[in-house]
Amino acid sequence: MWESFIIQPMVNLLLWIYDILGHGPQMFGLAIILFTILIRLITWPLNASQVKGAQAMQELQNDKEWQEIQKKYAKDREKLAQEQMRIYKDRGINPFASCLPTLIQFPIIIGLYQAIIRAMAATPLDMLKLARTIYPFQNVDQIIPLNSKFLWMNLGQPEGIPLPFDISFLPYGFPLLAIIVALTTYVQTKLTMPATPPNPNDQASAQTAAMTGTMAIYMPLMLGWFALNFASGIAVYFITSNLLGIVQYAATGRANWRNLLPGGNKQTPSKK
Amino acid sequence: MNKKKLILVLLLALAALALSACSGQVATNNWPGLSVDGEHAYLATGSFVYAVDVKTGKQVWKYPEEASGSLLFYATPVLTDDGQLLIGSAGTNHSLLSLDPATGRENWAAPFTDAKGAWVASPLAFNNAIYAPNTDGFLYILNMSGAEIADPIELSGALWSAPVTDGNLLYVTSLDHHLHVVNPATGEVSDAIDLGGGIPGSPAVTDGGVFVGSFTTAIEFVQPNGEHEVIANAGNWIWGTPVLDNGTLYYADLSGNLFSLDTATKTQNWGTVKPDGPVVASLLVTETQIYAVAEDGNFIAVDRDGKIVWEKETGGKNYTTPALAGDLILVAPYQTEFALAAYDADGKQAWTFTPEK
Numbered sequence: 001m002w003e004s005f006i007i008q009p010m011v012n013l014l015l016w017i018y019d020i021l022g023h024g025p026q027m028f029g030l031a032i033i034l035f036t037i038l039i040r041l042i043t044w045p046l047n048a049s050q051v052k053g054a055q056a057m058q059e060l061q062n063d064k065e066w067q068e069i070q071k072k073y074a075k076d077r078e079k080l081a082q083e084q085m086r087i088y089k090d091r092g093i094n095p096f097a098s099c100l101p102t103l104i105q106f107p108i109i110i111g112l113y114q115a116i117i118r119a120m121a122a123t124p125l126d127m128l129k130l131a132r133t134i135y136p137f138q139n140v141d142q143i144i145p146l147n148s149k150f151l152w153m154n155l156g157q158p159e160g161i162p163l164p165f166d167i168s169f170l171p172y173g174f175p176l177l178a179i180i181v182a183l184t185t186y187v188q189t190k191l192t193m194p195a196t197p198p199n200p201n202d203q204a205s206a207q208t209a210a211m212t213g214t215m216a217i218y219m220p221l222m223l224g225w226f227a228l229n230f231a232s233g234i235a236v237y238f239i240t241s242n243l244l245g246i247v248q249y250a251a252t253g254r255a256n257w258r259n260l261l262p263g264g265n266k267q268t269p270s271k272k
Numbered sequence: 273m274n275k276k277k278l279i280l281v282l283l284l285a286l287a288a289l290a291l292s293a294c295s296g297q298v299a300t301n302n303w304p305g306l307s308v309d310g311e312h313a314y315l316a317t318g319s320f321v322y323a324v325d326v327k328t329g330k331q332v333w334k335y336p337e338e339a340s341g342s343l344l345f346y347a348t349p350v351l352t353d354d355g356q357l358l359i360g361s362a363g364t365n366h367s368l369l370s371l372d373p374a375t376g377r378e379n380w381a382a383p384f385t386d387a388k389g390a391w392v393a394s395p396l397a398f399n400n401a402i403y404a405p406n407t408d409g410f411l412y413i414l415n416m417s418g419a420e421i422a423d424p425i426e427l428s429g430a431l432w433s434a435p436v437t438d439g440n441l442l443y444v445t446s447l448d449h450h451l452h453v454v455n456p457a458t459g460e461v462s463d464a465i466d467l468g469g470g471i472p473g474s475p476a477v478t479d480g481g482v483f484v485g486s487f488t489t490a491i492e493f494v495q496p497n498g499e500h501e502v503i504a505n506a507g508n509w510i511w512g513t514p515v516l517d518n519g520t521l522y523y524a525d526l527s528g529n530l531f532s533l534d535t536a537t538k539t540q541n542w543g544t545v546k547p548d549g550p551v552v553a554s555l556l557v558t559e560t561q562i563y564a565v566a567e568d569g570n571f572i573a574v575d576r577d578g579k580i581v582w583e584k585e586t587g588g589k590n591y592t593t594p595a596l597a598g599d600l601i602l603v604a605p606y607q608t609e610f611a612l613a614a615y616d617a618d619g620k621q622a623w624t625f626t627p628e629k
Contacts, residue, residue: 122407123302123346123362124392124432124472125591128552131509131526141469141487145430145447154408157389171342171364 006107010115011133013038018119019143029150032116032233036240039112044248051252054192056093063087116233120148120156150236153177159232175228177235182224184242189216190259191249302362303552303591303606305348305394312373313595313602314357315612315625316345321359322627323376324612326597329623333376335369343367344390348593350434352397354416360391360404368395368404370418380418387412394434396442399456405431405444411454425461427452433474433513436482441496443482445471451484453496465498473513473554476521478535485510485523491533503538506531512554512593522562524551530564532578542578547571554593556601561617563601565590571603573619582619 017038018031040047060066066087073080088095121127127145134140148155160172227235249255304317312323312332319339323332336343344363349371351357356379357371367383368391389407396403401421402414409431410424429448436443442454450464451471468488475482481495487509494500506525514523520541521533528550532541549568556563561581562574569590572583588608595602600614600622610624 122390124552125302127470127472128511128591144470144487147448154389 002111006111007114007118008133008135010111011118011130012135012138014115014119015134015138015143015146018146019139023143023147025147025149026151028119028146028148028155028233029153029236032155032236033240036112036237037244039108040241040244040248043108047245047248048252051192051249051254053094053096055252055254056091057095060087060091060093112237113234116237117231119146120231120233121145122156122231148233150232153232153236155233155236156231158229159227159235177232177239178224178227181227181235181238181242182220184239184246185220185223186216187260188242188245188249189219191246191255191257302346302392303589304604304611305346305359306592306595306602306604306612307349307351308595308597308602309351309373310598313597313612313625314349314351314359314373315604316347316349316359317604317611317627318345319343320627321345321349321357321371321376322611322625323373324625326600326602326614329612329614329625331625331628334627335371335376335378347391348394348434350394350397352402352416354397356397356416358395358397358402358404360393360395360406362390362392366390366406368412368414368418382418384412384414384418384420386420386424389430392430392432396435396437398437398442401456403435403442403444403454403456405433405435407431409446411435411442411444411452413456413459422459425454425459427461428464432472436474436477438477438482443475443477445473445475445484447472449486451475451482451494462496463498465494465500467492467494467500469509472511476514476516478516483514483516483521483535485512485514489525491521491523493535503535504531504533504540508550511552515555515557517557522555522557524553524555524564526550526552528566530555530562530574530578532562532576545574545578545580547583552591556594556596558596558601558617563594565592565594565603565605567591569605569608571615573617584615584619584621586613 014031014035017034018028021027021030069080069083073083118130118133121130153159158172159177161174161176163173223238227238304315307314308326313326315322315324321335325332342363342365343361345359345361347360349357349359351373357373360368365385366387366389367385369383370379372379387406387408392407393405400416404412406412407430409428410426412424413422415421427444427446428450429446431444431446433445442456444452444454447470449466449469451467452464453462467484467486469486471484471486473485475484481493483491484494485491489506489508490502491504491514492500493503507529508525508527510523510525512524514521519535521535524530528546530545534541547564547566548570549566551564551566553565565571567589569585569587570583571586573581575581586603586605588605590605592604599616602612602614604612610626612625614622616622
């Protein structure tokens, strides 16, 4: 099911774009970028709903009534939960609106990743799998193998700019793309962090802030590590996706650019 | 670490696992490579190369002794006339190694590690030189001690199959649809010959040219001057190397058809001969029988008239070309309990080999 409904359509869409572009040098990298843009456009409403939900939750942290119930029922968690649910209902806020789209997108991201890897077919066995993934209408003889050269990279291999000397832990050279992946992931995560410091009386708010903080550290490291060790086609996808995410968030006018600076979160004045 | 933070870290770890499980690394798995000499079978599979006694099926040595993250083997090991076993790694350091077939010890001062891509193809030892095609599109030229003796020749696309020679010229196929003809004496490369589809197998050398099978499903006769003609068609992609024997060309396709082509008359000798499943591996042609392994685990012996003499199920999936070791036929199924099995000409299993843990 995963194969038929996620991987196969995605691989074929990717190859179709590649074929339309003329399947020459540079075109597979371009196809990955266009494919990522297309997927981001399709999932735009989900992302928008996620951003909207997160904003609503963020604004709630500064709401007077919300802060009051945090204080009033600090020792009665059951009552606090009831009151929180009431406020959610009154304001028409769905507390899961920010995380549900992420959950829905997660399989898409994994599928996208697998589709790119499948299309690049680095080994004979991968090639055999790819051959069986392609729909009959595709121009298979001409498309395969993909021309994996893009800029200075071979998209089927980890990226690295050759160095005049050997560094044992950087077998592919200077990992420029991995650094860009980590940086853009960091920027994207930081931009979406709350503009105000967490309310010390609100446990949920404090925990959310702590989680976002953790995310801002681990996500860039994790994706940077992927870009360092895996095929550079994935790094191209990560960077494109991150940049689009930043643009999309900035378009809402809520991007908190000050968060990018050390201590920026603390200096941001509260809106209310 | 509070509970939510812990859950978040676990989710990230899960995401990492989900992504890494998709094998984005240069290469993480493939079917094994197999070759034999009078005494040993050499099996390249995963982190190790094994030497197995062909009489008993017992392990003689393995290389390296401990698995290394930078070594990954699936190219077919090659035995040279001067007694070396050459094998390329698809691991992270792209090393081409020379081992002592008797002991498994490294012969060269250091492996050759200048290639930029994984080694899928076997090298060819010819006229005291090693010609090694790499997935980075270059043909590397080394002396028999592993030192580069000429600049690598840039061909094109990923080179997945061993070069062949007619005694003068080298023929190298590429996945990017081209056949390259190289003059090893001068280093000159003729214009690449476009055959219209990916070529994962080696050509079969004949008088005045080579026979090549490709993803176009055609068998073509190609001359060194670039002239080429389709002499036969298959029903699907031709993956393995065609085998020429006394004017008859044996080959198979991914639809599972076996073909016996009279190259003089360009006519098929057989009707439909099909093992159970697609055939990726090359055929093994012996004096009396032709052996074919199919992806679905089927292993068949066919006589020269195209009659199936016997068939067996090896278990696992068969992609590796069978090898002849004296009276035994060795098969190396992928993803099954054992790594290697030996059958006699009547299809009786003589032994199986499972690597020691």
